[in-house]
Amino acid sequence: MRVSNTVIGLSLIIFAVAVLVHVQSFPELDAGYPGPALFPSVLSVLFIFCGIGLIFQGIRSKENVLKLDIGSVSIAGWINIAFVLGAVVCYIFFSDFFGFLIFSFVILLILMKWLRVSTVLSLVMSAGVTLAIYLLFAKILLVPLPWGLWGW
Numbered sequence: 454m455r456v457s458n459t460v461i462g463l464s465l466i467i468f469a470v471a472v473l474v475h476v477q478s479f480p481e482l483d484a485g486y487p488g489p490a491l492f493p494s495v496l497s498v499l500f501i502f503c504g505i506g507l508i509f510q511g512i513r514s515k516e517n518v519l520k521l522d523i524g525s526v527s528i529a530g531w532i533n534i535a536f537v538l539g540a541v542v543c544y545i546f547f548s549d550f551f552g553f554l555i556f557s558f559v560i561l562l563i564l565m566k567w568l569r570v571s572t573v574l575s576l577v578m579s580a581g582v583t584l585a586i587y588l589l590f591a592k593i594l595l596v597p598l599p600w601g602l603w604g605w
Contacts, residue, residue: 458510
């Protein structure tokens with residue numbers, strides 16, 4: 454499937470602006486500490502820069518703005534898309550029960566094996582990405598992650 458970079462960039466900018474408008478209603482913390490709007494605001498600004506980059510890339514390559522070619526995706530590609538979306542839905546429903554550390558590792562491992570990544574690389578990347586996300590969100594940003602069945 455191929456959509457114009459210009460259209461994707463414009464959509465990204467519109468989404469980022471909508472998020473920026475929405476986070477203005479988030480509460481602020483006392484004593485100048487960053488509130489819950491900080492992280493979404495930073496991501497929105499990064500999305501705006503990425504959207505601008507995609508628009509420039511699309512204009513520079515003189516691509517057709519209304520280009521939408523879904524015929525180039527094979528049946529296996531559609532199955533992969535459905536599998537990844539199904540994994541995300543499973544994560545949403547089961548992460549509270551199994552916990553972040555275990556379930557994100559398992560989901561990443563299954564996705565990588567499904568997409569034919571070698572076993573060793575799948576294990577290393579699943580553990581590394583899970584640990585990096587855990588450290589960033591649970592330890593640095595102090596975001597509570599689901600502990601799950603075993604309490605860790």
